[in-house]
Every structure is written in C-alpha cells, then in structure tokens.
Amino acid sequence: MCGLLGFLTSNGTTPDGVSAVDAAMHCLRHRGPDEHGTWHDDDLIFGFNRLAIIDIAHSHQPLRWGPPENPGRYALTFNGEIYNYLELRAELADEHGAQFHTEGDSEAIVAAFHYWGPNAVTRLRGMFAFAIWDTDTRELFVARDQFGIKPLFFATGPNGTAFGSEKKSLLELASLIGIGTELDPRAIEHYTVLQYVPEPETLHADIRRLESGSYAHLKPGDVPEITRYFTPKFRVRPFTDGTAAARYKEIAEALEDSVAKHMRADVTVGSFLSGGIDSTAIAALAMRHNPKLITFTTGFEREGYSEVDVAAESAAAIGARHIVKVVGPEEFAAAIPEIVWYLDDPVADPALVPLYFVAKEARKHVKVVLSGEGADELFGGYTIYREPLSLRPFERLTPGLRRAAARLSDRMPEGRRGKSLLNRGSMSLEERYYGNARSFNDAQLRAVLRDFRPEWTHQDVTAPIYAQSEGWDPVTRMQHLDLFTWLRGDILVKADKITMANSLELRVPFLDSEVFRVAEQVPLEQKITKDTTKYALRQALEGIVPGHVLHRAKLGFPVPLRHWLRGPELFDWAHQQIADSQTDHLLNKAAIKDMLDDHRTGRTDHSRRLWTVLVFMIWHGIFVEERIVPNIQEPAYPISL
Missing domain, CATH: 3.60.20.10 (Aminohydrolase, N-terminal nucleophile (Ntn) domain)
Structure with a gap:
C-alpha cells in the first residue's frame, strides 16, 4: 500500500x-x-x-x-x-x-x-x-x-x-x-x-x-x-431445495478463502467492527488465522446510538480484543478540513469522519485492517433494494395513470404521507434510482446552484450503466448500478483515502474475484425477502457470525448529524462556514442559510443536503480559495507494527 x-x-x-x-x-x-x-x-x-x-x-x-x-x-x-x-x-x-x-x-x-x-x-x-x-x-x-x-x-x-x-x-x-x-x-x-x-x-x-x-x-x-477488462455481470443460477445448502456452503467457503488470503502480511492485521453482519463475519473468519485479533469501532457522545455496545458484544462473542474510540461534536467539526484535504474531491458522506477517527486509533496498534465493504452491493444488503417489491402495484398502471400519480404527488405538501410513494411509483427504475445517495431534487438544486443546467442530470452517469443490464430483475440492476456509482464513488473513496490518511492499509475481502463469482449467481429471492436483506449471505454465515448479529439490520458507523445541525453542537459552526465561504458565484448562499434555519426548526430534515454543500464549501476553501489551511501532520510511524 x-x-x-x-x-x-x-x-x-x-x-x-x-x-x-x-x-x-x-x-x-x-x-x-x-x-x-x-x-x-x-x-x-x-x-x-x-x-x-x-x-x-x-x-x-x-x-x-x-x-x-x-x-x-x-x-x-x-x-x-x-x-x-x-x-x-x-x-x-x-x-x-x-x-x-x-x-x-x-x-x-x-x-x-x-x-x-x-x-x-x-x-x-x-x-x-x-x-x-x-x-x-x-x-x-x-x-x-x-x-x-x-x-x-x-x-x-x-x-x-x-x-x-x-x-x-x-x-x-x-x-x-x-x-x-x-x-x-x-x-x-x-x-x-x-x-x-x-x-x-x-x-x-x-x-x-x-x-x-x-x-x-x-x-x-x-x-x-x-x-x-472487467465488467461485473450477474449470471443468476437458481437455487433448488436440493442445492440450497451446498450453495450456502459455497458462499461461506469463498469468503473464508478470501479472508485467509487477505490475512497475508508481514505486519499485524486487525479488523474494523461496526456491529453489523458484514464486519462481524470478516472479523470472525480472521480470528481463525489470528486468535489475538484486535477489533476497532467508533461511536458518538450522544444517547440512543448503540452501535458501540453491539460491536463490543460481537467482539466478546468471537473472542477478539476490542478497542473503542468515542467522538464528540467539537472533535468531529475540527477534523473536517484535514479530512477534506485527504479526500482530494469532496465526498458528502458523514460516515467518513468516524472512519477517520477509528483509523487513527487503529494505527496505534496495527498497520493493516480488514473491513466489510462490498457485501451490500454483492449480496443485496441495502434496504433501498426492497423498493421494487413495494412498487410492484405501480407496474400495472398505464403511462397515463403514472403521469396522474406524479401530478398528484406534486400537489401534495412536503411530509404528507404517501407523497414519496406516489412520486417514486410514477417513475421508471432508471428515472428514480441513481444509487444510495439521494440528495437534491431539481427544484432544490435550482435554488442552490447558480449555474443549474437541467440537461445535466444523474442520467449522464447512470444511463450507460443501465443499458448494460437490460432484462435483469430490478434489484440486480440496482446492485449493478451501485457497483459503478455508490461503491466506487463513495464507499471505496473514503475507505482508501481516510485510512491512508493515517498510513493504515484497509483490505476488503468481500471485493474479491472469487467471492464475486459466487455472489453473481445468487437469485433475487435469495437476496431480498419481505423480512430481510442479504438472505443467502445470512444463511451462509450461520455458525460463523454470532446469533445476536446474524439477523440484525445494517449499522455501519451512524452519525447524529441531523441532531447536531439543529443544536449547539454544529449549527453555529455550519452558519459560520456558509458566511466565510467564497462560493457566491457557484452557490446561492441565502438559500442555503434558509435551508439551515428551516432544518433547525425541525420542520424538515435537510441534514444530508446541508452536509453536501458544507463539505463542498470547505473543499473550495482549501483547493481554490486557499483560505483554509488544514493542519496536516508529518506521519511518524514505525516501519513495522
């Protein structure tokens, strides 16, 4: 690395x-x-x-x-x-x-x-x-x-x-x-x-x-x-009653082989542990090769965020030594310019901030960590992948009825129950789904961007990718799209840039050619059910992942951003960033201030939209204005750990 x-x-x-x-x-x-x-x-x-x-x-x-x-x-x-x-x-x-x-x-x-x-x-x-x-x-x-x-x-x-x-x-x-x-x-x-x-x-x-x-x-x-030279394709092979157990075993064996090879190093290898099934599976399999494995997680100074407790319980269940880093809002905000400098281009995913702190803590103990990125894209883990199931009734509507649903949704006030369902149901998959990130709609974008071009849309990015998956089921098309968009644009950027900011190597055993070979064959009903996601993977991990995690919803490192932007933790900080930024020629700062004030009242959750523009303003302050000078420390680590 x-x-x-x-x-x-x-x-x-x-x-x-x-x-x-x-x-x-x-x-x-x-x-x-x-x-x-x-x-x-x-x-x-x-x-x-x-x-x-x-x-x-x-x-x-x-x-x-x-x-x-x-x-x-x-x-x-x-x-x-x-x-x-x-x-x-x-x-x-x-x-x-x-x-x-x-x-x-x-x-x-x-x-x-x-x-x-x-x-x-x-x-x-x-x-x-x-x-x-x-x-x-x-x-x-x-x-x-x-x-x-x-x-x-x-x-x-x-x-x-x-x-x-x-x-x-x-x-x-x-x-x-x-x-x-x-x-x-x-x-x-x-x-x-x-x-x-x-x-x-x-x-x-x-x-x-x-x-x-x-x-x-x-x-x-x-x-x-x-x-x-490589275009991921999902070549589904149906499960039968007689082959299901063998197929689950094949998934488990491919992942175990990948983890074994990812453990190859002449330095100490640890593992991130969020408390969810993906990172727990990686850590549990890594323990087979290093019984002294150290796991790391992070959390926040706020009640109601229990991922730290779940991760600690998981570490105890698999027998790993566990280290926790707790982050407060002041520490969170102070680190953002440094993090954005390391990113090169802005990424408006607040989870990269806790990742930065847990990577910094991990580097005190190990030089390499394993992590669970890629499992959701390969095995169907995102909750949004269940959307096509909820929208099946709309598939029977004529184009005219779909347009009527769209008009009705437009007339309904924000926050009215059913508005979002009607809006999403009125659109085709290609129109409505552009990855896990759903930020500004056109009206909000027009209000915020000075040079809004309606002809520049997410379909610039997604249309060529969707063209490769014609005829596939909608969930698999969403997975395929995310491999080219969300995974490599957000997940892997932060995984590489934020760990390397701390001179720490992050390895991702799910994103292995042999693991993908078994994942690409999993049919829809073995990925998404009415009760769960990643069904086949969960079945494959029986006996590997502790029971309290096996059927638990996805956790990651959740950030209390919505709460902090409404209170003293980050509201004043955000207001100052908007005031200081020299992006008036690019952004309508008055509209952004209104959005922040509206968010503070609790009427609307603008946290992700606000975070998107705030991160851009900080990026612009570093790389264009040169107004912000991050405190980048010269790395000083031992050659081996």
Whole structure:
C-alpha cells in the first residue's frame, strides 16, 4: 500500500521535471511514510512512497525486473496488494522459468505482464493501481483493480501525461504537464446530486480518473488508450431445495478463502467492527488465522446510538480484543478540513469522519485492517433494494395513470404521507434510482446552484450503466448500478483515502474475484425477502457470525448529524462556514442559510443536503480559495507494527 506518481513526457525528461515530481511526492507522504524513491530515464519519471507490508526488507520501489536475458527491462510502481501472489509466482516459475529476487507481490505483477501481456490483470486477486514502463518498447501500461479499490488519477497536456494515487499531486505538477486548474461545472452539479464525484470525473476539468476494471497503454506524446477488462455481470443460477445448502456452503467457503488470503502480511492485521453482519463475519473468519485479533469501532457522545455496545458484544462473542474510540461534536467539526484535504474531491458522506477517527486509533496498534465493504452491493444488503417489491402495484398502471400519480404527488405538501410513494411509483427504475445517495431534487438544486443546467442530470452517469443490464430483475440492476456509482464513488473513496490518511492499509475481502463469482449467481429471492436483506449471505454465515448479529439490520458507523445541525453542537459552526465561504458565484448562499434555519426548526430534515454543500464549501476553501489551511501532520510511524 503506497503512493505513486509518474510523468511520461512528450519531449524528454529534464532535471526540472525530476525535481518537480520528487517535490510533489510530499503530498503523498501519508500513503507511504516508510520509504521514498524515484527513478527516471529519458522519457519517464517515477516517484514512490512506500508503506511496507510484505517483504519489508526488500521489495523496494520503483522496482526493476526483467527476464534473465534482459533483467532490467521493466520499471514498476504499484499501490495495493496482490493476495494470490504466492500462487502466481509458483505458476510463473513452473511454466515460464520466471526468476524472482524478492519475496513480495510486486515482482509477480511484472512477471505476469511480461509472460501473459495485458490479460495478466484478470489473474490478479487483490486491490491495485500500478504502472509498468517497458524500456524496450518505450510503452507505459497502467491498470486499476476490478472494483476500483485503489485510485489512479491522470492528466494529459502538451508536455506529457502525469498519473498518481492522489489528485493533489497532479495539481502540484499542473505547469509541468501544461494543464489548467479550472473547475468542471458538470462535475459540480453531479457532486451536488450524488454526494460524490462520479468516475471518471473530478472537480478539476483537466484531471480525470482511470476507471475501475480498466487499463491504459500510452507512449510519449500520445493520449492514453483505455480498455475496460472487467465488467461485473450477474449470471443468476437458481437455487433448488436440493442445492440450497451446498450453495450456502459455497458462499461461506469463498469468503473464508478470501479472508485467509487477505490475512497475508508481514505486519499485524486487525479488523474494523461496526456491529453489523458484514464486519462481524470478516472479523470472525480472521480470528481463525489470528486468535489475538484486535477489533476497532467508533461511536458518538450522544444517547440512543448503540452501535458501540453491539460491536463490543460481537467482539466478546468471537473472542477478539476490542478497542473503542468515542467522538464528540467539537472533535468531529475540527477534523473536517484535514479530512477534506485527504479526500482530494469532496465526498458528502458523514460516515467518513468516524472512519477517520477509528483509523487513527487503529494505527496505534496495527498497520493493516480488514473491513466489510462490498457485501451490500454483492449480496443485496441495502434496504433501498426492497423498493421494487413495494412498487410492484405501480407496474400495472398505464403511462397515463403514472403521469396522474406524479401530478398528484406534486400537489401534495412536503411530509404528507404517501407523497414519496406516489412520486417514486410514477417513475421508471432508471428515472428514480441513481444509487444510495439521494440528495437534491431539481427544484432544490435550482435554488442552490447558480449555474443549474437541467440537461445535466444523474442520467449522464447512470444511463450507460443501465443499458448494460437490460432484462435483469430490478434489484440486480440496482446492485449493478451501485457497483459503478455508490461503491466506487463513495464507499471505496473514503475507505482508501481516510485510512491512508493515517498510513493504515484497509483490505476488503468481500471485493474479491472469487467471492464475486459466487455472489453473481445468487437469485433475487435469495437476496431480498419481505423480512430481510442479504438472505443467502445470512444463511451462509450461520455458525460463523454470532446469533445476536446474524439477523440484525445494517449499522455501519451512524452519525447524529441531523441532531447536531439543529443544536449547539454544529449549527453555529455550519452558519459560520456558509458566511466565510467564497462560493457566491457557484452557490446561492441565502438559500442555503434558509435551508439551515428551516432544518433547525425541525420542520424538515435537510441534514444530508446541508452536509453536501458544507463539505463542498470547505473543499473550495482549501483547493481554490486557499483560505483554509488544514493542519496536516508529518506521519511518524514505525516501519513495522
């Protein structure tokens, strides 16, 4: 787990370019405080900060490797972990005579690329963003993992193409690349609706992301030629009375194998534990490989939030040592500028704040943690996935009756019972569902954004994804959409950026190719029932997850944001953020103040909408106005823990 940065020039490297890349690497120190390295030749500059996890004493980067006849042919920078690297090394040695000089996973990537070409990425079980430079062909190959666990930003200008683990490092190289730093108004509108910036966009017009499940080739002077190598598809295989038990066992065995491989490390591995089924399953399986496992959770100084107690009960049931971090509203607010700096682009998910604090606490004890991200998207865990069941009666309505339902909903006052049901029932799945984040409707967006463009909608993002799932059942289509939107736009961004802010590696065993292979076959009735979600997964985890958790609703790290924004905890803080922000040309601050005042009365819950604009204002204050200067500490951790 590390931070990489590179620059492929159009006209040859220069000493100024090498020094610029080296200086920009300082933005990534938190991603790799253990080692720093650079390498360059006439066309390419690599920079690297390492968080040493496997083969600590060797496996330095940038790494040089080649076949025996040309041992220095390739140079590699690699962020992530390959969990089947031992199996790959053995296969490459047996079939091709590949030779290795370290005990790590980095050489397995380069050797696989040499012998198998770009298809090597389909053989990697893990999380990765890497770049391989072929000094013979003068070609660069860059790739991201199937689900987008590890990030990779890139920018192409007249002077070349830069790529890196974080956008802020590319902003440092803007003049070297020859790009501008103007904002992208379409991306701003997408963020305001979705609460995250969807791939491949960023809020800076000239910087983009290599999408999940994609790789790119480029040579000096070229633009990246991008290829998608992985598109998740759900190939349902019906359950029968005679096969159900075997299918549940198959799910449990795939997850157990994934956790076993995710435990591979030369440092201590812990686990996050929220009290829900996903993180508890991961921790329980991890205990089989490390009986001294430490689990971590976080909570808030407010009555009525019991996830801390549930997590503690779960830790006791599986026999793990458990550590709790409790966060107060003042501590919460004070950390937000620092967190937003680490994020690169705003993500309006308040759960990333408690994640930041629990990651900071975990880093005092371990260097790697496991977590349960991805289970909901793979096995059907979100409550919203039950919506198609409640809306089935509307499917029988004619288009005219649906339009009448929409008009009736429009005439009903906010908060009136049935208004939301009529509104949702009047729309098709493609119109109403754009992921777990539901923030501003068009009327609210028009009031808040100065440059509202009705032609820019969530369907810019979702329509191409929905086109891939024609004919699938609606719940599976929602899962598929979330794999491309909510998962990689929100869940995995905060998982990567917030843990790496604390030089902590987070691993997600559910997001494994073999786990997905069994998950994609689960039919609708084994995912969503009238009583529960993730039905097949819950059945598979009988005997692994303690009974008090097995059928419990999803918890996560809930934040009392609605309460805090109404009271002394955060109301004054929010009011001051709005007043200080220099975003009048982008946002209607008067409308936002009205929204805050309305929220305070308790008439309407605007907490998520308010949080969306507040996070953007803080982001703008850091990266555009430079009015806010976060207190970023230089990481100082031991090389192993």
